[in-house]
Amino acid sequence: MHNAAGGIKSQIQPFREKGESPKLKIWRHLTAGCLFGLHAGATILPGALLLSIDAENALAATKSSLQNSIAQSQIPIVPFELQNTPPQRFRPNPQFRIYRLGPQDSIGVVVPRFPELNGTFAIDGEGNVLLPLVGKLRIAGFTLDEAQERIRAAYNRFVVNPQVTVALAAARAGQITLTGEVVRPxxxxxxxxxxxxxxxxxxxxxxxxxxxxxxxxxxxxxxxxxxxxxxxxxxxxxxxxxxxxxxxxxxxxxxxxxxxxxxxxxxxxxxxxRSTLAQPNITIRVLSYDRSTIANLSLRNGSTFIDAVTAIAPSLQTADIGNIGLLRFDPERGRVIMRELNARRAILGDASQNVPLRENDTIVIGRNLLTRIRFALTTITQPFQDILQFLFFFRSFTQGTQNIFLGPGSGTGNPQ
Structure with a gap:
């Protein structure tokens, strides 16, 4: 900066004259200061502008990066295979979308330019509506479009080319029949x-x-x-x-x-x-040797073996929870399938021992009782025809509770 000032002074030095006046001297100093300021500004300003532009570019880049980061964080992560898979919409038979009018339905009728013909009209027990000018007109069994055409044709006798619009104002109450595999048909x-x-x-x-x-x-x-x-x-x-x-x-x-x-x-x-369409609860049967009990147990539909063991709460001192029997009727083979499950392993997370339960499953607790049931099942040579025969066998087997829970010649059973 000192060199720049010296250069300016050297440039104006030849114009000095000996014996210059004080005013001229002051003017000369002011001129030198202005020239020095212009020179310094011309040197510093481009650099400042470059710094300003770089700062704005950096700020814009940071802002764009931040916006992209925020936008990406708001995008839900969707599995790839589901992104381009349209849902399979239900498309019923077109005839099932047709509504046919019947008694207790109400329709709304609009005839432009003739407000006295407009209104809501109920269909009586004979399937007729009572319309202005027309009187009774049967429309039961017709669709809305067909009823609209019938009403238009009826009004055509009184009005030149009437424009009629018919809509369903209130649907009738009805009754349906529900049969088959539902809890309450x-x-x-x-x-x-x-x-x-x-x-x-x-x-x-x-x-x-x-x-x-x-x-x-x-x-x-x-x-x-x-x-x-x-x-x-x-x-x-x-x-x-x-x-x-x-x-x-x-x-x-x-x-x-x-x-x-x-x-x-x-x-x-x-x-x-586990869905809302299925019955909410299932019933399983429990034979407990250590408690000398036969009981029905209600569980939420979709429950597993652990849920049943938790609800039964067998005695850890007398019950053999490492060897619990599960009996289930297999309709494909017509036989009862017996499986021995380990509750300890199921509690520790062994999924192979925590099987889903079904309606009419039977849980047997007690090694001695399990042996007797296994022997009884092996003596059956003919397959069960259906679940009812299995339930009948189970009921017959459990009728003699004294023989099941009491050992021969003893007054009390020995828990196993």
Whole structure:
């Protein structure tokens, strides 16, 4: 900076004259100071501008990076295989979407330019509506479009080319029949636009023997014929898709089929058991030698062996929890399958010992009692035809409780 000042002074030095006046001297100093300021500004300003531009660029880059980081943190992590997989929407038979009018339905009628013809009209027990000018007109059994055309044709006798719009104002109450593998089959009343899944839940859910892949809905038409629609609830449960949305109508019949032998391998019964469509509870039977008891135990559907052991709470001093029997009827072979489970290993996390439970399973606690039941089952040569025969065998076996829990010639049983 001193060199720059010296250069400026050397440039203006030749213009000095001896004997210059004080005013001229002051003017000369002011001129030198201004020139020095301009020179310094011209030297420093470009650098400052470059620093300012670099700072702005760095700030913009930091801001962009921060925004990208925030945006990425807000993006949910979705498994790759699900990103491009559209849900499988339920597409019922188009005839099942048609609503046919009947007694106790109410329709709304709008005729532009003729407000005196507008209104809401109820269908009487004979299937007629009472319209202005027209009087009684039968529309029961017709769709809304067909009823609209009938009303338009009726008003055409009084109005030139009437424009008529008909809509459903209130749907009638109805009744459907529910049969098959549900907890409480029977007749169920319908509200307006009641859905199939709502009726299944209201009936207590489906049983453990139900096949949710082919629930059948049968609808009877006015001419005496009927149409059918199969509804698959299992696949949406498996894939995480929306459940089928089928609206029931008055007179529908719903049949929940039984799971056929041979179709068990492709059907996840445990998944269905944990769903809201299945019955909420299951009942298993417990034979406890150390407590000399036979009891029914109610558990949440989808419970496992550990849940049952926890509810039973066997004595750790007298019960052999390392060897507990589980009896289950196998419909494919028509026989009772007995499996010995170790509750200690199940509690410690051995998944092979913590098996899912099913309706009518039997748990046997006590080595001596387990041996007797195993012997009784080995003497049966003919297979059980169904679960009812197995239950009958179990009931016959447990009727003689004195012989089961008391050893021969002793007054009390010896816990094993």
């Amino acid at each position: 029977g007749f169920y009343g319908l509200g307006a636009f009641t859905r199939l899944v709502t009726v299944l839940v209201a009936a207590g859910g489906t049983t453990t023997q139900a096949d949710l892949r082919s629930v059948l809905v049968r609808r009877f038409l006015t001419d005496g014929s009927y149409i059918e629609q199969k509804v698959d609830f299992f696949t949406p449960l498996l894939a995480g898709d929306p459940l089928p949305d089928l609206v029931l109508q008055d007179g529908d019949a719903v049949i929940v089929p039984k799971l056929e032998v041979g179709n068990l391998a492709t059907y996840d019964r445990q998944l269905v058991a």
